[in-house]
Amino acid sequence: MTLDTTKHAAQTPDAEQPWAELGLKQDEYARIREILGRRPTGAELAMYSVMWSEHCSYKSSKVHLRQLGEKAPENDALLVGIGENAGVVDIGQGYAVTFKVESHNHPSYIEPYQGAATGVGGIVRDILAMGARPVAVMDPLRFGAADHPDTKRVLPGVVAGIGGYGNCLGLPNIGGEVVFDPCYQGNPLVNALCVGVMKHEDIHLAKASGTGNKVILYGARTGGDGIGGVSVLASETFDDSKPTKRPAVQVGDPFQEKLLIECTLEIFREDLVDGIQDLGGAGLSCATSELASAGSGGMRVELDTVPLRDATLSPEEILMSESQERMCAIVEPGKVDRFLEICEKWDVIATVIGEVTDGERLEIFWHGEQIVDVPPRTVAHEGPVYERPFARPVWQDALQADDAAKLPRPATGEELRAQVLRVISSPNQASKSWVTDQYDRFVQGNTVLAQPEDSGMVRVDEETGLGVAVATDGNGRYAKLDPYTGAQLALAESYRNVAASGAKPLAISDCLNFGSPEDPAVMWQFAEATRGLADGCQILGTPVTGGNVSLYNQTGEVAIHPTPVVAVLGVIDDVNRRTPIAFAEEGQLLYLLGDTAEELGGSAWSQVIHDHLGGMPPAVDLERERLLAEILISASRDGMVDAAHDLSDGGLIQALAESCMRGGKGARIVVPDGLDPFVLLFSESAGRAVVSVPRSEEVRFNDMCGARGLPAVRIGVVDGDAIDVQGQFSLPLAELREAYEATIPGLLA
Amino acid sequence: MARVVVDVMLKPEILDPQGQAVQRALPRLGFEGIADVRQGKRFELEVEGPVDDAALARIHEIAGTFLANTVIEDFSVKVEVGDGADSTAVKAES
Amino acid sequence: MARVVVDVMLKPEILDPQGQAVQRALPRLGFEGIADVRQGKRFELEVEGPVDDAALARIHEIAGTFLANTVIEDFSVKVEVGDGADSTAVKAES
């Protein structure tokens, strides 16, 4: 086969090209020809097709995502916003934090271990590329029904993969989610988050500038794994009727990544790079075009210098390969030797593959012949944009009308007790320690809070105690009932979790997991959720720093519940002041903060007891959330509460149970006047938390809540070794614990 | 009781970090001349009853659906006769 | 280039939970009649130059000092000829 050079392409305008097989639409192909003024070469076609895929170009979601930037609240803490590998937030004392959540859903269904492992690897490199030392990971997960046989294949593999990779990198896992719902059958969601810390001056950006600067590819050799993975795996629906595609799944090498991290940090310390980019989806196509597009000049790359694992790879394949554990750096000529020396020290292969030119084109050569000559922006940043039609689904009204308030409720204290046990031991509400015990939460020696606390918290500065807290949340059931509210509830819950730990929420990242954008109903869900998130962030003053969109999570006609996952990052001046969830001190007073209304739509109770999903999700009042957060943070700073736990799915009883079991102490609860005990225990009204107040602080705490206008009602006292709801039931902690802890091991054994 | 051996190896195009680590270590230990190392798994199954075509077909199915994930791995099934020597090599599948 | 295969298995007296987990899962997947499963490692070494006695002796040494930990594992070395069929089985050591 003759090499398809740019010259050859110009001479053979009529050559047939497999644009459709590569996932391009007719008009997209025509646009490429128009941009280039000729037909693309094979290599150019490969680059455009992969960079213009849904996964890389966000072509269906872009028009909606814009709001996240446009409505972003003014926030001095934001140092780098949406658009870079990850956003960067100022946390004071000269430190900056970067964090981001991403999805690796489809690959994790096909090869759970490797899919999940490489998901962690990818997000860690994003954080590293910003100039930061990665300090923690989190993993929001969704699986099919807990008792479905395939869940037994997918879940253990995913968990082992996340642990296998993250543990080997030395990153503490400080939190996440495990949610089961039949809607995720065949479409598990594997989202991964990484947090990194740096000094302000260490921030690095992905851009190639400075004529004559060298382009260095370092890390693993390039192989044939994952070729086309990005477009095939991430943007097409699985369809059982067609012969199975054989997508090449990437295999992760966490050891290589660990070396890459240490090597890169040492390179940063010596200030040896001008620009840097990790290689993720779309491999070199993405890294070279994005670096060149963001920079000031052009770029010239000699593709045959790329170190290969498989000598038979074609130039197109090398450009598209998604081999893991690779990075690309722009380095001044005078610093190249030192750069290579550091790589050698860490046994990392590094190769100069090109340089920054004073032109405006990205040119790629293969054995001296030009095979790519493109304006890089057209590849990286000016991909197609779709205004996909969207429409409120016809079934939405009926779903919302199917009110959970009409479901039969427990009639006696005994029945209530039985339902409490059933809810708390249900797979979604039960202990997740079978999962979290497989993750190292201690490594790096800075973990202040980890699962099962409300947020994960790590110390940033040993001297001052400065720290950050992160929580992730997302409730697909709420979002299914009302995507706008559902997205805001995810935001509110995550925000509340961070505040409950005593940290001040600063910024968010999100992963938007939805079905096919080609379905107007799904597109409506997406539009609504995004609008809800943007509006919510505006009110809470927490800008979106970056995130990820995962579409096509559906099997045939059936999409997953719309599942926006929101991660909130907060800062705490002194981690000594953090608030744990454990009720540990006998005699302390329990206060319920916020208003409890009768809100059962989408609740854990309605799911577990009635297998029901209908009605409206809990109402959101973000101003109230903000007030609650302020109170929780002040209370932590001034030592007015010893424990706090936010209320979310499962309601008050879930929070009480978790805090009691964590502290090994019971609670005596008195139902406040005018409240129905069932509603008190199971309603999922937002904007609430339960706190444990030392008696000596009661007056001060009450005064603060009163002065600021936050409802705070005393509901009981920490006492004994049972949860005793006066006049209703008593539930010994031992019995509770056994039910809570047995469920997940029982299902997976 | 007969022994059937199932070998599972990563497909050639798939990265094998373990094999690579071993190969890179060899020269440091003073062993030169090994151009490549791949590391895989070996399962020894003790089969009750005769290892006839039906049994082999079943083991093939076990191998292809459970012992190996054919998205990334190839496997081969062999019946071991006597002590150590393999026979009836059944071709690798993908 | 010749291929030499080194198989490493846990000694029989050492508990092999991986093999056991596989064996326990089989009936659940509908496969009966497998009395025991042991899981080990298989290394495929691509050897530059001829695989003569000297080369084999060297590979034996690699296997016994590095690929296997003989405190817990046995190994065997085989030269692979042609495609797939093994020969020249060299006896397992401990």
Next chain:
Amino acid sequence: MTARVGVITFPGTLDDRDTQRAVRTAGLEAVPLWHRDKDLKQVDAVILPGGFSYGDYLRAGAISRFSPVMESVIEQAKAGMPVLGICNGFQVLTETHLLPGAMLRNNHLHFICRDQKLRVENAETAWTRAYEQGQEINIPLKNIDGRYVADERVLDELEAEGRVVFRYQEMNPNGSLRDIAGISNAAGNVVGLMPHPEHAVEPLIGTGRTDGLGFFTSILKRLVSA
């Protein structure tokens, strides 16, 4: 002059910086050592920290064992220098045969991370003098290859000579024979264990206990009195 404790970094070592911090917390000087250097920089003791050196590919500790620095460690260990292997470091010490037996995949096949209760069975070794004989301590455990095995003869010998230094209490987290969590060589200067004392030296971090500090103060005692 305070005692100098070397902390080795192999490629893939994870807990080296934490171990250095623990050494400093105990009032000792931490000296980073690099796997490629034979030079031990005149340290008084050496710690092989936890992690996944060389990814734990092949077997945990198998590749690191051949690092240049290990030649010096083996030599010095035999000459009596205190050497502590934590988790991956313990695995390296068994692979080098400075300590007998071997580490295998946990019997439940999962990585496990938990607060683990141990009993100090021998408070005479270089690394356990700050503890009482029979004292119970609670420190984090985190590994996937933590199952200690050795043949019966070796186990009996270890027991008879008081070389089982730590035993798991309440639950055996990985199937280790005779609940062994850590052992020493015959001279008592080389100790290896799976749990992580370096993650239990500050009240706020990790388990919230400081039960692990004694390892590091033990060595201080020994070096100062020596």
